[in-house]
Amino acid sequence: MRFFLLLFFVPLIADDSFITRFEYAKMLYENPRGVGCHYCHGLKGEGKIIAKYIEKGKKRYLKAPDIRDVEYKRFYKKLNSKKFKSAMPSYFLTRSEIKTLYYYIKMINSEDKR
């Protein structure tokens, strides 16, 4: 029975058809069991100003960086980090979910050939 269930679910997640995998990836980017990446990094990972403030009379910005060209190793490290001293929240994602997020950012940006 367990084996049967596995056979049933695996194609849902690992389907090679473009739409299914892409849609799953988009869903994960916008709802990664926590605050969606897009709120801070933008819909395509292009980066965004997430707060404006004034410090010592000067206008300052807190920006979530552009993550479109981050290499995988760095991407993985960042998402797997359990250090709580960043403006970015910690996530508890599996290796495969992190890979999917990376794939999503690559896919969505190659599509419109910036």
Ligand code: HEC
């Ligand atoms: C609350 C805002 C916020 C959210 C939500 C957020 N981030 Fe970030 N992220 C940041 C900030 C700010 C930085 C820069 C500071 C740092 O590296 O800790 C950052 C840094 C990163 C970096 C490192 C970039 C580099 O050049 O090294 C990656 C990769 C990244 N985020 C990916 C993601 C992904 C994927 C998600 C969703 C699972 C996400 N972030 C959600 C704010 C956010």
